[in-house]
Amino acid sequence: MMRSLYSGVAGLQNHQTRMDVVGNNVANVNTIGFKKNRVNFQDMLYQDSQGASRPTDDLGGTNPKQVGLGMLVAAIDTIHTQGAMQSTGVKSDLAIQGDGFFILRQGDQSFYTRAGAFGTDADGILVNPANGMRVQGWQSQEINGQMVVNPTGNPGEIRIPIYQKDPASATSVVKLMSNLDKNMPLIPEGATEADIARGTWTVSQNVYDSFGNTHQLRVEYRRMVDENGEAVPNQWMGEVFINRPVGADGEEANPTNLAVGVNGAEAGGTQFVMQFDNNGSLQSLTDVDGNVMDAGTLSLTVGFEVPESNEVDGEVLRQNFQIEVGMVGGYEDSTTQFASPSSNKSFFQDGYGMGYMSGYTIDQSGVITGVYTNGQSKVVGQIAMATFVNASGLEKSGETNFRETANSGVALIDVAGTAGKGKISAGMLEMSNVDLSAEFVDMIVTQRGFQANSKGITTSDTMLETILGLKR
Numbered sequence: 001m002m003r004s005l006y007s008g009v010a011g012l013q014n015h016q017t018r019m020d021v022v023g024n025n026v027a028n029v030n031t032i033g034f035k036k037n038r039v040n041f042q043d044m045l046y047q048d049s050q051g052a053s054r055p056t057d058d059l060g061g062t063n064p065k066q067v068g069l070g071m072l073v074a075a076i077d078t079i080h081t082q083g084a085m086q087s088t089g090v091k092s093d094l095a096i097q098g099d100g101f102f103i104l105r106q107g108d109q110s111f112y113t114r115a116g117a118f119g120t121d122a123d124g125i126l127v128n129p130a131n132g133m134r135v136q137g138w139q140s141q142e143i144n145g146q147m148v149v150n151p152t153g154n155p156g157e158i159r160i161p162i163y164q165k166d167p168a169s170a171t172s173v174v175k176l177m178s179n180l181d182k183n184m185p186l187i188p189e190g191a192t193e194a195d196i197a198r199g200t201w202t203v204s205q206n207v208y209d210s211f212g213n214t215h216q217l218r219v220e221y222r223r224m225v226d227e228n229g230e231a232v233p234n235q236w237m238g239e240v241f242i243n244r245p246v247g248a249d250g251e252e253a254n255p256t257n258l259a260v261g262v263n264g265a266e267a268g269g270t271q272f273v274m275q276f277d278n279n280g281s282l283q284s285l286t287d288v289d290g291n292v293m294d295a296g297t298l299s300l301t302v303g304f305e306v307p308e309s310n311e312v313d314g315e316v317l318r319q320n321f322q323i324e325v326g327m328v329g330g331y332e333d334s335t336t337q338f339a340s341p342s343s344n345k346s347f348f349q350d351g352y353g354m355g356y357m358s359g360y361t362i363d364q365s366g367v368i369t370g371v372y373t374n375g376q377s378k379v380v381g382q383i384a385m386a387t388f389v390n391a392s393g394l395e396k397s398g399e400t401n402f403r404e405t406a407n408s409g410v411a412l413i414d415v416a417g418t419a420g421k422g423k424i425s426a427g428m429l430e431m432s433n434v435d436l437s438a439e440f441v442d443m444i445v446t447q448r449g450f451q452a453n454s455k456g457i458t459t460s461d462t463m464l465e466t467i468l469g470l471k472r
Helices: 003-027 193-198 436-471
Strands: 037-043 046-050 065-068 071-078 085-087 094-097 101-106 109-113 134-139 141-143 146-148 173-175 178-181 201-208 214-225 231-242 259-261 271-276 282-287 297-305 318-327 336-338 355-362 367-372 377-387 395-398 401-403 412-415 423-426 428-430
Touching: 003 037, 003 071, 003 436, 094 101, 146 377, 178 201, 231 297, 282 297, 282 318, 355 423
Parallel strands: 094 428, 173 318, 178 336
Antiparallel strands: 037 071, 046 065, 085 428, 094 423, 101 109, 101 134, 101 377, 109 401, 134 377, 141 146, 201 214, 214 231, 231 271, 259 297, 271 282, 297 318, 355 367, 367 377, 377 412, 395 401
16 A cells, blocks of 8 residues: 555544644633643654665765655643733632632642632632632631731632621720920910810820720810919820710710820829920820830820620729820821921721621732721732643643643642732633634644645545556
8 A cells, every 4th residue: 555645644633633623722712711722743754765875985975765654743732821811890700910820629639720710609618610619728817916828838728708797806006196286375274165175186086995885085185384374395284085985875074984194004093294395206204193104105004994894803894005196206107296286197096896798809919808897907818829840731621720740840839929920810810812813824724734635645546546457
């Protein structure tokens, strides 16, 4: 039989394989996270009819004479180029800009994907809802009152506790940053209510007890006067008030055994003296017991009884928190005394009432942050990403997933944006990287190659027919 017949058969078979790959690419043109394949051919074995000879003194060398025996599929490569991004507006849809794969798990098996159409199941676990595989990452843990993620451990499933309660947290720190007008009027003896109002600067801030009840903290500042009614240079008298929670009976000030002091201890009253230097910056705080604080961050220790609380060891529950007024000699984020109208900068206090998780966000490093109805935001977890030394060595396992092989290398797991890993875009999906125009050109070339090989077979058959006709 003629060798060209078998070469033609090999050409037909392998061009059919190439057409199968092109057809699969075209079929997945709208499959999110899909990576196209490419077929490479190589020639097959050769039959030598004459070997090469080296030059001699009389004759030059001759080249080998070889007849090819067809062609083979050399490789079917996966092309991991970036696909286009499509905005979906769905907060759990994730796309990777750059290298890397999301990690999915089914039992003990790990899979890797670029298709980030994720969601939560009935238990709040982040999954691929198309197949139930669980997205891998790190759950946050509470350390020193803060929710933090430790991405150095083995990744596992991530639970997003939608509508879970966030317990109330009592206020521990309040920061006040006022400017007290150096030229504020003094309050004379026998002053009217209007005189008192003109000579008083009031700062108000809501604080919370351990039940989440709201209390109004109020600090009133007045310029200090001596026994003769003269102003004491650069000194202000402050007084702290805390009203009952909103909705409780009565709104009178200090109904809860309020006490204010410095140096971390309560004193026997609610007043204090604030001393400034000649540059308008804080110098010291003094409480009614004569305790002085004159270095570092100046703060008042405030204590009050929490209404309607159980007694502990025979004593009513007492809440303490710090009022920070600023640094000695400081101006930024500190209380000052300048000849400008009294004012308040934005305050800070760390307490809050009970709330529920109403939603979540995912940033470019894969950190999932829960948003609560009480205004708080807490880290829930972080999504893990994997890269491979040879991503083309991964094996497609269906459902737009890949599986690790001996030639892909082991998965290198870390957070997004580090160690060569891309960044995560929430509310977006990566589309297929199939280029239809290129696929149609490959389709035409493949078709012509198939036709040419079939023509080689029919031509060889005609030649055989001619030979068979010689005996007629």
